[in-house]
Amino acid sequence: MSEYRIKGETGEWEVVIGLEVHAQVVSNAKLFSGAATAFGAEPNTQVSLVDAAMPGMLPVPNKECIRQAVRTGLALDAVINRWSRFDRKNYFYADLPQGYQISQLYHPLVGPGEVEILLDDKDENSVKQIGIERIHVEQDAGKLMHDQHPTMSYVDLNRSGVALMEIVSRPDMRSPAEAGAYLRKLRSILRYVGSCDGNMEEGSMRADVNVSVRKPGDEFGTRTETKNVNSVRFVMAVIEHEARRQIELIEEGGKVAQETRLYDPDKNATRSLRSKEDAHDYRYFPDPDLLPLELTEDFIADCKASLPELPDDKRKRYEGVGVTPYNASVLTAEVETARWFDALLEAGAEPKQGANWVVAELFGALNRRSETLATTGISPQEAAELLKLVADGTLSGTLGKQVFEIMLETGDAPSKIVEERGLKQTSDTGAIDAEIDKILAANADKVAEYKSGKVQLFGFFVGQVMKAMAGKANPGVVNERLRAKLD
């Protein structure tokens, strides 16, 4: 892939991107309280007195949230800090009941790691490593609603205290596409690990997008941070928009201000949050309600043992059994797909063929029908059965497609479909010979033409026989028997 450059008045510019991804940790209860985390509950029903910061309430950390963050760190090949600590980030806002967010600044749970992205799906050599600086664990804030009352905002604390992992990348990305690939890959890994459901619409993953520009080879420029961008597409749009804005600004003789910005998807533009800026002094200090978090080697070993096969390893394994690199990367991108494909292999499907069929046939059909692997009635076991019936000649390619369509419609197993509808391919020479005889007898004129040299009529006879046998005749046998009778 060629390098991404933006042409300005004064020449070409390079874009430097770092992402801070907030990923909601999958857990039943909140990070520091026993209130539920489920999405979509009635306002303020999933709020404990701790989450509402009632006087005298104290935080006690949830082990599962720590475990999930450690597993995530391990999946990103990151350093797990045996000694970490929670700090308070102090600021006032109506969605922040304590007046501080419990987070980790000075000693995060997870240190440096990395994510490998493919710059080109079809080229397995187009890899790039994106550095992870750290992952820390922190509380989410509540939610403010502004449009329910003319002069009041409403506060819902259901999200208040839900555990987040903040995954901070190094400024290693150089184009919107790289940032997109990184986000998709990160999301994929989190979903494999099971530490975050990756549901961006529900806000389970949000990115703070740090963007700066420079002339290639120069020092880093001043960056802006666009907060809370909630889709891959928007992240890419923010980068593009923000880079162009900064370039224009600099080329007009201005200076980029290090500031927080907000993205408006409707206008596809970012704007400064300067109003909040002047009071930004978070006064971080260690939370005196919590002791340092010390992890044992056993705990970390358990986390490690619980990790599933990750996308890169899976991709390599698929390639090792003959799956094309492109198919392997498609099949491993989403954990659900990979699990489905693994089940298909386990049910006995031949890997290369199976992969081709899933990527071309199954995905094509699901797309057409606006379905997904989760909603389709076809199980990997049934798909394997179908593939086997085609492979062993029980079904012709045409019949296979027919059975597949019926499977999609009814969700029935292929064996049942074949049985009920009598779709089995036949190689019975007696039956085929009988049909051939009938066709030849009924078309004596064409037989004569054929024999006098119009050999292209052979296809006509094949078609007639197949039609008469409702497509169930083995085409090879039909060919062979026809030649025997005509030539």
Place this chain on the structure above:
Amino acid sequence: MSELTTKTIAELRDGIGAGDFSAREVAEAYNAAVVAGRSLNAYTVETPELALAAAEAADKARAAGELKPLSGVPLGIKDLFATEGVDSTSGSNILKGFKPTYESTVSGKLKAAGAGMLGKLNMDEFAMGSSNETSAYGPVISPWKRNDGGNAALTPGGSSGGSAAAVSAGLAAGVTGTDTGGSIRQPAAFTGICGIKPTYGRCSRWGIVAFASSLDQAGPMAKTVRDCAILLEAMTGFDPKDATSLDLPVPNWEAGLSSDLKGKKVGIPIEYRIDGVPSEIDALWDKGVEWLRDAGAEPVKISLPYTKYALPTYYIIAPAEASSNLARYDGVRYGLREAPEGGNLDAMYAATRAAGFGAEVRRRIMIGTYVLSAGFYDAYFTKAQKVRTLIKRDFRDAFAECDFILTPTAPSAAFGLQEKMSDPLAMYLNDVFAVPASLAGLPAMSVPGGLDGQGLPLGLHLIGKELDEQGVLNAALAIEERAGFTARPQRWW
């Protein structure tokens, strides 16, 4: 005044157990004393009905042979403790009308042990003060008067000033206090009673309004060392709701009481002879050493070189933590709200907090905010936490040479109301002997030693090793037995 209100908790417990009097009689006597003592301003809320209900339960329990450790013992609870359904305002306007739907772990344990609640006790606002004058309810008046013929109103000390006054005036058999930098021990000393702050983590902080989380510890205040031991046993214990709670069994401190100190060494810190401390206090300190020697302990000189930095260290760390802990008082979810017409959220915050917090609390929030702010954090907060490490190390080294430490509790006897309010630093200096043990999380206790020339009580202060409340209680008991302190304030209220 009923004779019942002069009894110790041990005597009440034993008397109710033996049927000498009923719990109801005790509760009624205390309820009456509370009403009669209103001019002391010790209580912010009176809950006679709760005291009576607990007494009735105690009398039934006695009939059924199921008495609990504190059945029929009427207690006052410092207003810093959240008490279910009863105003819990921490002496602040900003929590005006706040009725928790929950009960603090410590007060809940006392109630579960059979104790009745007489009411909530006045205190310095958010426990910030050493004279109880920062309370939104006005100062507590000490039941003690100078014998100089004047009638000056004196402070009972603070921040647990209502607690101290209540015990000393017979308005409660025992009380809860909290101690962040001396708030149990200094008022106990000023009012001639006992008070112990246990090792940090012994008492759950859950449901106690936070002042400075790394320092706050609850503890009992009562007439005698034994009473403190009894209450402490009921108050302490592991609480999974407090991440700093110690997961240790509760020792049987009352049963372990012994004033035989043979084989023990009492450390006398050489740095604690401070200029400006009245000679009477130094003299009492010397007497204390002699009493302990008499009980079998050997005095040894020790050095705590960094403790002279304890106060400035404390006055960085405590306000820093407080500035963050008190951020939740913002007018959104409970308490006071001041919303200027047409003002935005920030205007509401600023107006609410300006109206709701008193001068001393505002001052400490400001200092705390400053020392944590960008550019100053390392110079102040980190520096203070480093010095705190050195102070803790001082104690560790000292305890290699002694079993407990004896010092005066406070550098003066009770002072007059208004005497120090205009000078924050002079007020802060009151806790010079108390603060080092708070910074190190160590158990420490004040026990009355005698009266000064003006007839005001003076306390002696014992600091123990981590988790060695027993050692502290035993040394205090040895002093109590020898000091023969029986003085009580003359009733004038």
Place this chain on the structure above:
Amino acid sequence: MSVNADQVRHVAKLARIAMSDAEVEKMVPEFNNILKWVEQLGEVDTDGVEPLTAVIDNELRLRDDVVNDGDCRDDVLKNAPEAQHGFFAVPKVIE
């Protein structure tokens, strides 16, 4: 270090405490007195000394991931100065 009125105003803003000019003027010397006093710590050589992290040796306990709290909206809103339709209500915030 010492502070002037503007710095006191800035701190008051960070702390969200409204202060009149007179209050600010009054606080400046108080503030500086206290700062000067705590700055005695500058005398202490703390090179190589770790800041205190835990007062008493103790381990951070972790909770099991069990939902055993919440679902108490009435308790949560009970003391609210202004609650509407199950929400806390505050003066309108413009983001």
